[in-house]
Amino acid sequence: MTTDQSPSPALLPSGFVDRLPLDAQAEASGTETLLSVFASHGYERVAPPLLEFEDTLLGGAGAALADQAFRLMDPDTRRMMALRPDITPQIARIASTRLVGVQRPLRLSYAGQSVIVGNGSAGQNERQIGQAGIELIGPDSVEADAEVVAVAAEALACLGVTAVSFDLTMPPLAPSLIEQAGLPGAARTALMHALDRKDAAAIAQHGGAIANTLIGLLSAAGAADQALEALRTADLPAVTRLFSERLRASVEAIRTRLPDLQITVDPVEFRGWKYHTGVCVTAYALDSGEELGRGGRYLCNDNEPACGLTFRPDAVFRAAPRRTLPGRVYISSGTDPSVAKLLRTAGYVTVAGLDSHEQPEEEARRLSCSSVVQGDKLISLD
């Protein structure tokens, strides 16, 4: 709408956006709804900073995103700092330092913004990423796995997002099966690559004795029952069987809590397996297929069992029904302030007239109000 010849001041770097009124309000109030559900289950909020020293932020669990972090020099210490590409490793750091003396299970929640470098292409996906999540630190049990999924599902339901599917995986399972098969190194690499692409022909080519097992498990991905049954009857070495049994037990614990939750299982998916040590979960919106959040089991600070889940608030609010907006009432200049106060208490938004107008109804309509207070009367404009 501007006619500047110079670069428009509205131009933002790709991947960064201005959220305008309806979106900004929906995302902020929705995030607080998520956090209030987390809090009601004892997840206490922490808020780490946007920047940390590079070696702290990008060590340990943070190393996975090290190449996605913007660096800055601290003029104070001349040490490099990084803008956080992910909040989760910061929560693990807090749990293992400032809160190391707090009793376990330790339940923490957080919400905030992260920034990633991105892939450098114009029109790329968002580079500023909202996150809102929970971490359950201490126990390594199926009950803990199930609690995280149940709290996440309840938080989504509280926002009206009920058409969801939770996709469960056990990232170390397939690598352990391949490890145990005693394949030569090159075949092992080719097999992992084939499995990553879900390429059955390549799995058959490189899989040797475990090719049929892998292909069977690959094709069993989907509804939890069929996938778990395929795992149950598969020929698995003992260590892989442990992972398979834990996955089955976690699914059962989730179902005990939420019998109606749609759960799918992908037995051989191993995304995140260098970081995750147990069950992982991704929540999807059934209508759009969009990912709403993800999480899983890992070792906090490399030694303490932990399990968490992070939502992408913007995706959650695209999936959520929009709430009814409160009515906007135009308050003519000179109206007794107690009238506007009463209306605000009743949930209305009051828009004060700063000047006198001959025709307050017109002014009210111009300011998108659906009613107007004039004298002691409330006049609807609909």
Place this chain on the structure above:
Amino acid sequence: MTTDQSPSPALLPSGFVDRLPLDAQAEASGTETLLSVFASHGYERVAPPLLEFEDTLLGGAGAALADQAFRLMDPDTRRMMALRPDITPQIARIASTRLVGVQRPLRLSYAGQSVIVGNGSAGQNERQIGQAGIELIGPDSVEADAEVVAVAAEALACLGVTAVSFDLTMPPLAPSLIEQAGLPGAARTALMHALDRKDAAAIAQHGGAIANTLIGLLSAAGAADQALEALRTADLPAVTRLFSERLRASVEAIRTRLPDLQITVDPVEFRGWKYHTGVCVTAYALDSGEELGRGGRYLCNDNEPACGLTFRPDAVFRAAPRRTLPGRVYISSGTDPSVAKLLRTAGYVTVAGLDSHEQPEEEARRLSCSSVVQGDKLISLD
């Protein structure tokens, strides 16, 4: 509590902090309370990004903080970006670009984090700064000045912060008086410097014909009545009289709305006068003297009248009475989930027992719960 010899992973760059449970929760819920009061008066939320191109972010109103902004290169365009040191200029940018077609008065609100470079000294003040504020864009009237102060005072009151003082200034007033006095350049500079230090002796030395007027106004700073009376009887040139009259009219408009609000006036304070074009306001906590927020009148995008106020949420919550925490109830493993749900609906925090315990009361106490559900009984531990 760690015994590492290497730099502690808990060490953060100076000016950056981890907010732990009680503080993080108070700041987040308090910020949403501020924003909900803003929304009830028709201030619609916008959320600009953490980073923008340097020339957009630090041009115009943003230039004042240009030396406080961290810079980063956008790998996409190879242009420099900056981490925002202040949100207010971003709101002005949005108002004059994306929302230029929206009817005025335009009422916008925002909350978020900014980052400043700081002064490079160890132990310095915070470098990550929370902001929550409003902007009223379009009208240049005492009613608009008064609305901003009234909405800010109501938001503070909603958080229980009622022991506050609003300190009003008119930054262009003293410079206009000095400008009109026709002093030589060097004397003018010395006089501004003396006034900035509130050094009456130096004002007498450099002030020539206006020295007595300036000293009189300087000593009248304080309760609004005495300051406004000193301005009324002072010998002021016509252009300075316009500023003085506007200040008086704004104070009266605020008093009409909030007769009990403590208002002070500093007639010759000119902090911010290169940026602010009219009445400025700073809110202080009476108990601690801490600044809670500040704002004033300026030109949005150099051409549209605007008036706003930004709170520092951390300061506001230091001044606010702490809310009573909800009771924490330990839910013994195996309890009917509907019991915990009912308790959460009633406002309790439920902490699920993930294992069976012989003595759930002990486990409940260990996890800081004040009661425990066992079987169908709720047992208080106080």
